[in-house]
Amino acid sequence: GEDVEQSLFLSVREGDSSVINCTYTDSSSTYLYWYKQEPGAGLQLLTYIFSNMDMKQDQRLTVLLNKKDKHLSLRIADTQTGDSAIYFCAESTGGGNKLTFGTGTQLKVEL
Amino acid sequence: GAVVSQHPSWVICKSGTSVKIECRSLDFQATTMFWYRQFPKQSLMLMATSNEGSKATYEQGVEKDKFLINHASLTLSTLTVTSAHPEDSSFYICSATRTSNEQFFGPGTRLTVL
Numbered sequence: 700g701e702d703v704e705q706s707l708f709l710s711v712r713e714g715d716s717s718v719i720n721c722t723y724t725d726s727s728s729t730y731l732y733w734y735k736q737e738p739g740a741g742l743q744l745l746t747y748i749f750s751n752m753d754m755k756q757d758q759r760l761t762v763l764l765n766k767k768d769k770h771l772s773l774r775i776a777d778t779q780t781g782d783s784a785i786y787f788c789a790e791s792t793g794g795g796n797k798l799t800f801g802t803g804t805q806l807k808v809e810l
Numbered sequence: 811g812a813v814v815s816q817h818p819s820w821v822i823c824k825s826g827t828s829v830k831i832e833c834r835s836l837d838f839q840a841t842t843m844f845w846y847r848q849f850p851k852q853s854l855m856l857m858a859t860s861n862e863g864s865k866a867t868y869e870q871g872v873e874k875d876k877f878l879i880n881h882a883s884l885t886l887s888t889l890t891v892t893s894a895h896p897e898d899s900s901f902y903i904c905s906a907t908r909t910s911n912e913q914f915f916g917p918g919t920r921l922t923v924l
Contacts, residue, residue: 740917
């Protein structure tokens with residue numbers, strides 16, 4: 700079955716880069732996603748990467764995918780206090796649009 | 811575009827009562843809607859997948875008779891928690907898809923059962 704793991708907590712200083720890591724087990728994943736969840740709110744899609752790509756950059760966000768190791772990372776450059784939230788990686792498999800979410804990483808940005 | 815709303819955003823009910831949560835796609839027709847449950851400090855767990863006009867597909871371990879899903883139109887799906895108990899207290903989130911792979915998430919409904 701699918702299993703998606705993340706570290707639980709990350710603390711960084713404002714202006715530094717944040718790197719949030721995710722490992723997954725299903726090698727048939729087609730798309731991998733990063734979502735942001737602020738307290739008491741739903742999920743906001745930040746970015747996604749197709750499984751045949753190694754890297755995707757979108758403004759301050761850089762996604763790296765190592766398909767061999769089944770490892771996905773999200774790098775946030777120049778982290779701001781507004782980036783404090785829980786970040787979930789998710790994978791979709793097959794054509795059914797089902798998502799399996801990671802355990803979530805709480806990012807805390809300190810002044 | 812691609813806005814999904816949920817109603818209510820927050821509900822408190824007594825044990826044994828039923829609660830209905832609505833999920834609407836406001837500016838698009840959703841081919842599929844998903845219902846998730848999220849316990850505090852945990853990840854989202856998929857409960858069921860629903861397509862308009864057909865029965866929902868429930869994930870393993872989710873009781874169909876407890877969590878009734880009705881997907882009556884391409885813009886509305888409802889989740890009814892029947893005979894709610896304190897262990898059903900959770901954050902319920904829906905999402906909707908169009909033709910692409912992207913799911914658009916609602917803001918969530920916090921259910922507290924006393």
